[in-house]
Amino acid sequence: MTEPRPLTRPHLLAAGVSDDHIRAAVRTGGLVPLARGVYLRRADHDRLDGPGRHRVRARHVASTLPPGAVISHVSAATLLNLDVWNIDLEQVHVSRTGSHGRRTSNLHVHASTWADGDVVEADGVAVTSPARTVVDLSRTLSRDQAVVVGDSALRKYPDTLDLLSATSASARHRNGIARAAAVVPFLDARSESPGESLSRVRIAESGLPRPVLQHPIVLRDGRRFRLDFFWEQHGVVGEFDGAGKYVDRRDLVAEKLREDALRDLGLEVIRWTWADLARFDVVAQRFERAAARQSTR
Template identity: 65%
Template sequence: MNEPEALTRQSLTANGTSDNDLRNSLRTGALVMLARGVYLRRADYDALDEAGHHRVRARFAGSRLGPDEAISHVSAAVLHDLDIWKVPLTRVHVSRPRRSGRVTAHLHAHPTAWDEGDLVTVRGVAVTSVARTVVDLARTLPRDQAVAIGDSALRLHPNAGPQLARALERARHRTGTTAAASVLEFLDGRSESVGESLSRIRMRESGLPAPDLQREVVVRDGRRYRLDFFWDGHGIVGEFDGNIKYRDRRDILAEKRREDALRDLGLEVVRWNWAELDRFEVVAGRFARAVARARGRNAVSAR
């Protein structure tokens, strides 16, 4: 990934920018301040999203760490390209062997102890490993955010799976390990988006049975479809419409053909969107009605 490097007063001055030039560039918006003394050119800033801005800041902070320090927590998750959902990115997080931490406007330093395998190098800076990062966040974040990050970690880095238990064991004397153990038990790398991860959480909270994920089915004309969620015993397909508002007419028609083909197999299709994740009882009601319809059809066909 080719991302811009952070600019500093020193680097700008070395290239002939005076203090007056710097002030004018900030005033006109040609430069954007990411943190005190850290800048990006406007075009580079506009080309990045919030995670991209944080990634630039984290790389800059990482380049200035001591030999026993590393980028950690959500900043490490950003550098590992994990899914970040509703986690504040105001501060860059670092961990270091100290007895106490430190929090400023732009930095959160966590006291820690390192174990073998905790540290890797990403984009040239020391970063906590995927497994250590997932465990640290599972200990400290709300469940929704922790599961979204953990699912994406297993999806993007499947080899990290066996390391999670060891990372949790090494964290046994830190706060939040009970919550972390519950999160790790629930993770599934087959979830392909934040919305699918949140959907699984809502299903469990609503008492719905656990579905199979990414099941492939072959419809009557030979086409193959992969299903977000499938309840084989009920003959019900679950589909999360995360990007429905961005679809054009061709996408909508293709989705209709897909749904018709699934219904032609005798399957019920239950759909939901982002807004309904916050009122999942609506989706649970749809599921219950789909179960009733499927049972009714099966009773008729058995006569």
């Protein structure tokens, strides 16, 4: 679906819409302000999620930038269609050469330097490359947030993996690079959703063995599946149940039959949800019990 273009005050005035009409439309909800003098029609605003609205704002800001300035950080991530989770989207982020940045309520300008390949084009907008975006966000975000972005970058742009080492090295003197150095080696393209990325973080934090991701398996009837998480040595399968995984009751029944088929292979199955990610000790205990049952067989 094509994302809408924002309406600017000059555009509206040129179309014959007065300031009084603009203010009235904002007051009644027909227009929704995105930034000072920038609006979306209510219907366009409501059909976009948070990252979608941020992309619209970022494209508008990009159209006003001088040469040499590019969209960066989380704003670049949204334009590259990377997964962003629990990240503040109030400010559009821009990077430019120089020694000083600045912030307003709607804009964060970063002083930066550039290496070869750091800037690419996304839908006609100059943005930091997937590798540069991952390194910048790994320096400045929490581990949880950075891993979600980084996993999706490796999944959607496979060549990013080969570029991360050099990109990290070129940022070695920048603030937060030690944090990025801890995140980058952990990234894995096989995580297929933010929930799976966060699950990997929680598994590591809990001290559980590292599972194999997206392990292929063949059931007795010949059906083939991939397992979200598989501890082969322990005979335990881990499945993350994200919101929307079961569209209707038939999906739930199919998943139950699949789980029965996995148990028929002699495997233990443990499951967890978004809520469990906030109390992963409960999941760790499920794993320990499942592994203990396997050890007595």
